[in-house]
Amino acid sequence: MREILKGISRRDFIKHSASMAALLGLSELYVPQIAAALENAAKKPAVLWLNGSGCTGCTVSLINSEHPTPAEIVLGILSIRYMETVMAASGHVAEKQFEDTVHEGGYVFVMEGAIPTAENGAYCMIGGKSVMEIAKEAAANSVYNVAVGSCACYGGIPAGDPNPTGCKGLKDVVGGTVVNIPGCPAHPDWMVGTITHILLFGEVPELDEHGRPKMFFGKVIHENCQRRTGYELGHWVKNFGEEETEMDYCMGGKGCRGPVTHADCPSRLWNSGTNYCIAASAPCAGCVEPDFPDFKDADGKIISLYAPIPEVAKYKEALEAEVEHKEGMGAGTAAALGAVVGAAAGVAGGYAISGKTKSEEKEGEK
Numbered sequence: 001m002r003e004i005l006k007g008i009s010r011r012d013f014i015k016h017s018a019s020m021a022a023l024l025g026l027s028e029l030y031v032p033q034i035a036a037a038l039e040n041a042a043k044k045p046a047v048l049w050l051n052g053s054g055c056t057g058c059t060v061s062l063i064n065s066e067h068p069t070p071a072e073i074v075l076g077i078l079s080i081r082y083m084e085t086v087m088a089a090s091g092h093v094a095e096k097q098f099e100d101t102v103h104e105g106g107y108v109f110v111m112e113g114a115i116p117t118a119e120n121g122a123y124c125m126i127g128g129k130s131v132m133e134i135a136k137e138a139a140a141n142s143v144y145n146v147a148v149g150s151c152a153c154y155g156g157i158p159a160g161d162p163n164p165t166g167c168k169g170l171k172d173v174v175g176g177t178v179v180n181i182p183g184c185p186a187h188p189d190w191m192v193g194t195i196t197h198i199l200l201f202g203e204v205p206e207l208d209e210h211g212r213p214k215m216f217f218g219k220v221i222h223e224n225c226q227r228r229t230g231y232e233l234g235h236w237v238k239n240f241g242e243e244e245t246e247m248d249y250c251m252g253g254k255g256c257r258g259p260v261t262h263a264d265c266p267s268r269l270w271n272s273g274t275n276y277c278i279a280a281s282a283p284c285a286g287c288v289e290p291d292f293p294d295f296k297d298a299d300g301k302i303i304s305l306y307a308p309i310p311e312v313a314k315y316k317e318a319l320e321a322e323v324e325h326k327e328g329m330g331a332g333t334a335a336a337l338g339a340v341v342g343a344a345a346g347v348a349g350g351y352a353i354s355g356k357t358k359s360e361e362k363e364g365e366k
């Protein structure tokens, strides 16, 4: 076991199992079971990790974690038979390894990157075969099919308009059950947690309508965003780099897709618990959603990444109309109107609105 885990001590391994339990939202009572599942896995699942059209950012994300790294656990415990980015083998040796594993069957097939389908898959070839053909072969004899990153899940950036290479996600190419772990890149916890769940319970975790494990993608970002108060108060970031960007002002006016994006980034954080997009003053780009990056309006027109999404635009408009009314009304009437706006915009009503951002207030003081 120690040899397989490449220097990870038993104590560290149990500690890692405990963090896995927390990651999966399980009680500490599950720690022995998780450790046993991981140990047993040393003899079991082979993994074929195939790269299509993408940037290999999900591989980088996976191996960019703290000790014990998910990479040490996953790459040490699982028998990775083929993974272009990290494997030592190349050429015919690597191809044979791939073919032998497919022939044996019983492996986990992981797809990273989108699959070009135009021109019979000619835009992404490995060893004279299209990735489309290789992915179909790999999926046909696997136990589980897992797509990591938004490109492999739904096409992602390689499938962005006008998508001349006909890029698609794994499920659209191979059909059947595919566990989608989207993200640009996918969070290492999402990848390791999902694989651990499969090992522990011998089944895929509960998935949402887009094939994503609900335990990581069950809530919208907006629900736990620390800038939510700014949203409720109508305090909008107007220009990147200004003071408001660093505070709790809302980034909805700058294209934040938090209200329609399902992921646990605000609580999980990235880079070993350091930060995440919105706290680092960047709007959520909705990178885990099937329509990323080409979100479209009701007329099918692509919305700019920095333009408010329709849900936020509607809410913002209602809020601004409320402020205008408030300026011409008594306080009592305005307070009642707050609830009406909330109901109209599909959010909780009852706001304390100053009507001005801090920048505007400062302007007024000058």
Ligand code: SF4
Residues within 6 Å of the ligand: 221, 222, 223, 225, 226, 227, 228, 229, 231, 249, 250, 251, 252, 256, 257, 258, 259, 278, 284, 312
């Ligand atoms: S719109 Fe974005 S920045 Fe504003 S509260 Fe929602 S998630 Fe946070």
Ligand code: SF4
Residues within 6 Å of the ligand: 183, 184, 221, 261, 263, 265, 276, 277, 278, 283, 284, 285, 286, 287, 288
């Ligand atoms: S905050 Fe949004 S854009 Fe950033 S990683 Fe999470 S889902 Fe992706």
